[in-house]
Amino acid sequence: MTRRPPAGRRALAVTAALALAAGTAVWSGQPSSASGGAAAVEPLGVPFLPSPDPLHVTIGSMVAVSMTVQKNVTIRLSDGSTRTTTQYTFTKLKIRSHMNVAQRAAGHTVTIDVPGEGSLGGYDSAGKAETTTMWGNITNVCVRVLVKICGVQGLLDFFGSLIPLTAGAEDFTGDIYAIRTVDDHAALDSTDNPVHLPGTITVTTP
Numbered sequence: 001m002t003r004r005p006p007a008g009r010r011a012l013a014v015t016a017a018l019a020l021a022a023g024t025a026v027w028s029g030q031p032s033s034a035s036g037g038a039a040a041v042e043p044l045g046v047p048f049l050p051s052p053d054p055l056h057v058t059i060g061s062m063v064a065v066s067m068t069v070q071k072n073v074t075i076r077l078s079d080g081s082t083r084t085t086t087q088y089t090f091t092k093l094k095i096r097s098h099m100n101v102a103q104r105a106a107g108h109t110v111t112i113d114v115p116g117e118g119s120l121g122g123y124d125s126a127g128k129a130e131t132t133t134m135w136g137n138i139t140n141v142c143v144r145v146l147v148k149i150c151g152v153q154g155l156l157d158f159f160g161s162l163i164p165l166t167a168g169a170e171d172f173t174g175d176i177y178a179i180r181t182v183d184d185h186a187a188l189d190s191t192d193n194p195v196h197l198p199g200t201i202t203v204t205t206p
Contacts, residue, residue: 069160
């Protein structure tokens with residue numbers, strides 16, 4: 001069974017589907033602060049815990065702006081289990097071409113397809129930086145330096161853990177548990193939307 005929303009509602013549907021599928025939140029305000037104790041699990045600052053079934057994300061071409069990497073972050077999932085994974089934080093994640101997000105869980109598949117350009121985060125109308133945080137594992141990414149070089153995710157993780165990186169990439173593939181995009185400086189009456197993913201959503205059941 002396949003459902004497609006009207007064209008005028010597609011961007012909103014994509015945002016809502018990300019929230020339902022893996023705990024993505026469009027959230028105005030500061031992220032929750034961690035509770036004390038060395039064994040504390042990283043609070044994701046989303047309204048509910050992400051599914052143990054991660055999103056499978058592919059992006060044809062993208063630019064990560066001011067990316068930092070924190071390895072070995074432990075997060076709690078909705079089934080009560082925990083995962084030790086990698087946390088990626090960006091000022092902006094710009095989609096240059098074709099983002100596809102798929103989650104298969106509980107007998108259904110949710111697919112979000114953004115065929116052209118889109119973005120997560122950036123700068124609001126006051127010129128203040130927004131933030132996108134992603135928890136998961138990158139399994140492939142390519143960069144182009146005269147020629148296309150793939151499988152460099154380990155290098156990006158290494159340098160991103162030392163300094164903020166701004167880099168273009170191609171053929172991104174990753175399994176992502178949660179994505180959070182926030183406008184850290186938003187006023188209560190702000191209408192800035194840090195998520196721009198014009199595309200379609202398809203829900204398929206047996």
